[in-house]
Structures are given as C-alpha cells and as structure tokens.
Amino acid sequence: MDRLELRTLRYFVAVAEELHFGRAAVRLHMSQPPLSRAIRALETELGATLFHRASTGVILTGAGAVLLDEARALLDRADRVRARVATAAGAAALTVGILGDSTDPDVVRLAETYRRRHPHVEVTIRETDLTDPTCGLHAGLVDVALTRGPFDPTGLTTHTLRADPVGALLRADDPLAGRASLTPADLADRRWFRFPAGTDPLWQAYWHGGEPRRGPVVRTVRECQQVVLWNGTVGMTLAEHVPAEGLTVVPLTGLPPSPVLLAWPRADPSPLVRSFVRTAIAAYDAA
Template sequence: MELRTLRYFVAVAEELHFGRAAVRLHMSQPPLSRAIRQLETEIGAALFHRSAAGVTLTPAGTALLEEARTLLARADQVRVRVAAAAGSATLTVGILGDSTDPGARRLAAVHRRRHPGVEVRIRDTDLTDPTCGLRAGLVDIALTRAPFDETGLTVHELRADRVGAVLRADDPLARRDRLRLADLAGRRWFRFPDGTDPVWQSYWNGGAPREGPVVRAVQECLQAVLWNGTVGMAPLALGHEPPGELVVVPLSDMAPSPVVAAWNEGDPNPLIPSFVRIATAAYRA
C-alpha cells in the first residue's frame, strides 16, 4: 500500500463522501474512486458500504482507518526528523488576524506536541493580503480565509463559517434575526485599499462596488462601524465576537467564508504536509 493511497482512503473515510474527499484532495472524483477500488482489491475486503444515501465504513474500513492514521502520522514524523537533521526544521506561518480562533489554538498545541523540534515562526498580516505574504515568499504556509486569487497556490479548506453584517447596536437593522444584501443597499461599507486582491475585495463587499472608509485591519473595520455607522461583514464564529456596542446579523444570501491553509503549488518543504494534516483535524474538532 502506498502512503498516497492511504491518504486518499483517510480523506474518504473522514468525509464519508467521494465528492467532498476529492475536493479536499484537490483531484477529480474518478481517479479517487479507482484508487479506493484498487486498495480494496489489494486488501481483499470492501472498505466502504456504498449506497444512494452515501458511504459508510465497513468493519475492515474502520480497522484500516485507525492503522492508516498511525502510519501517516509516523511518515510525517520521519519527514520532520529528516528536515531537522538537515538543519531546515523551521516553518513560517502567515496568519490573517485569526490568532484567537479556537482552531488555531488547537493546531498550535497539537503541532507543538508532535513536532517539538520544529521552530514555528508566525507572521501576522492585515486584511489587505489574504495570502499573508505567501506570494512574496515571506511565509511557507498561510492560515487565512478564501476566496482570493488562487493562481499558483494550493488551497485546502479547513472549515467554512457563515458571515453576517456588522452593525452598531443602535442601528435599526441590528434588531433583525437575519438580513439580505439588498437590505444594506445604499449604506456605506468599509473597503480595502486599491490593489487589494479583487476576488477578496468583492467577497467582503457583498459582490458590489461600495463607498466608504478604507481599512486595513480588523480593529479599523470595527471602529469604522462604531464611529461612523459603516456596514461591514464578519464571520459568525468563535473568536470573532464583536465588542458589546456592535452586533453581527447573519446574512442569508452570502456564501460562507472558508478558513483555509494555502501554500505555493509544488513547494517541496517536508514540514507542510504534516502541518496541513494537523490543521485539518484541529479545525474540525
């Protein structure tokens, strides 16, 4: 059994859906299905019950999942130890103002326990660069939010959060249970500086051109709302609760904001695969 095939199996076993697993693995579904069928042939047992309702693990699949996770974790440790022996056990991680996210805290704790010999350097970035310095070569991997221009990058989704409109507590719309983007037509929004990734800018402006103050950091966004009644958007997730003078009202017609790990396509850094695997588990806990 190849490690790559075991990674495919673990993705399907955790997602219990071939389509979602294929997206997670950045591949199409047919080769993934073929790889799993080949693995079942090699083992001589069915690993999944397949039905119109989805897939579930067989007893053989449940047994293999535990062993596969152990083998993959061991392979990651080998890569990291070799990197340390080569004097390259340093990983620079870009974080987009999400250091208070519980997922990030779990990731830090688990990564520290598993790889105590790896020095992790954190580069905190503002909202004007969703890749956290990745394209400029300032970081090895970014913990950030999509969508943004993914050209030349590999992007792995860790979680998706609903978003809402950030309003002052005395705003008439703040009393609503939910809003639509049309309810905010004509309002001033906070904007990012010229030159900011247009895909990123468009998402946080609700897909339409906006007028309002230019901001660069989360606190600047919140202060623009507090002082000027500006409208903006924020994730509906732990670690993103606004101050008491502000509220976040869910937006029913906005696509969720994905939390992602991103790195340069084809980067051979042996520390990245282990980091991504630990992050995947930490953000889904």
C-alpha cells in the same frame, strides 16, 4: 508475514499492561472488539498463545511475557527514530501565516500540537492584516497560510477546512440591528468599510457583499469595528463573531459562507509544509 506491525504491538502492550481488554481499548481510544480480533490475529501470526483468557481475568502466558519485553524495546526504539531523524535533518523553520489581528484559540492549539509532534521545527506565526488573504504567500514571506478565501489561487494549492456563515456588522443602535437576518440588498444604500485598492479582487468583492461599495478604507479587524462604531458605516464579518461593546452582528443570507483554508505554494512543497497541512487537516477534522 505482515501482521507483526508496530500498531499491533502497541495494542498488545496495552492489553498486557491492563490485563483487561475493555480498559486497554479505552486507553487505545478504540472499541473492544477490534482489539480482541487484533490480539487474536497476532497470536495466529506468531503461532503462540499470548494470553490465557479465564473468567477470573486475563493473564500473560510465558510467550506473552517474552513478547511484552520485546515489544516494549521495539516501540521505545521506534519512538526515538523520529527524534534521531529530526536532529539529522538539522534546524528547520516553518513560518505560518494567519489572517487578521484577532487571536484564534484554534490556531494556538494547532501550533501547540504541531510543535509537540515536530519539536525540531522552529514554528513562527506571522499575522497579516485583512488586505492580504494569502498572508504573504505570494511575497514569499510565509511557507503556508491558514487563512480565508476567496482569493486568486494562481501558483498556490489550497485546501478548504471549513466554511462559516457571515453576518452584517452594525452599530447596536442601527435601525436594522434588531432584524433576525439581512441581505446585502437591505444595506445597499449604506456606506461600507472597504479594503484598500490593490487588495485581491475576489477577496475584496466577497467582503463588500458582492457589490461595489463606497466608504472608509480599513486594514484590520480593529479598524473595522472602530469605523462602524464611530460613524454608522456597515460591513461584513463572521456570523459567530462576538462584537465589541456597542456593536451587533446580524446574519446575512444569500451569501456563500466564508471558507477557512490552507494555502501553500504549488511548486514542490517541503515535507515540513506537508506535515503541517496534514496536522492541520487532522485537527480541523477532529473539531
């Protein structure tokens, strides 16, 4: 009674249009055997032969032609359901907080994907400087944050997407710039750039290499680079970070990698927030 699902009908339409199981499978981004099985099961379910499989090729039977017609109509209608519900839900807005002043191509792609799948949602990207890892979540400025940890998770739900190794950001002419890797101890006597007082303690501690530091206070990635470039202060950044001219990055060992994570208010997230989270997780899983 329950093999007749929209997914199965999409499979059927693909095969009926290609008249070739292999090509249809490619189009459906799957392999051929499960497709053959699904069509076979559909035939069993309906009690009718939908394709004649001859060595010369695959052709539709009469029943198959009728089903093709019906299936297309059904799928068209199903596709419109999303739009109808979306307009009925009215104008919807979602503000996504992202961390830092650098433009991350991943974030741009994610926003595009989400806008394509939820065209009725007005998506606003709000960039925050490095002093607030929650990107304004606690202040209620954004609905969901695509940011980095660690920070105080009180009242928030978080989901870690990835973790990136970190490195030391040095002047290219620094004595340690040629080293293959460094530990925080190697830089214990240096001046580090720091985040302002009041910044989340966990966050501050992490980027200070796990120790209390002294040095100039910065708020943005650009400031970090400028401070390092100007006066030989050091600091942490992502190991993959491609630094500005005159700077270099040396991998830091002995430190946990920097987690990329989603965060949103714990209490009763809206469907929009949940759908964004789902989309983001799917996108990062795929990458």
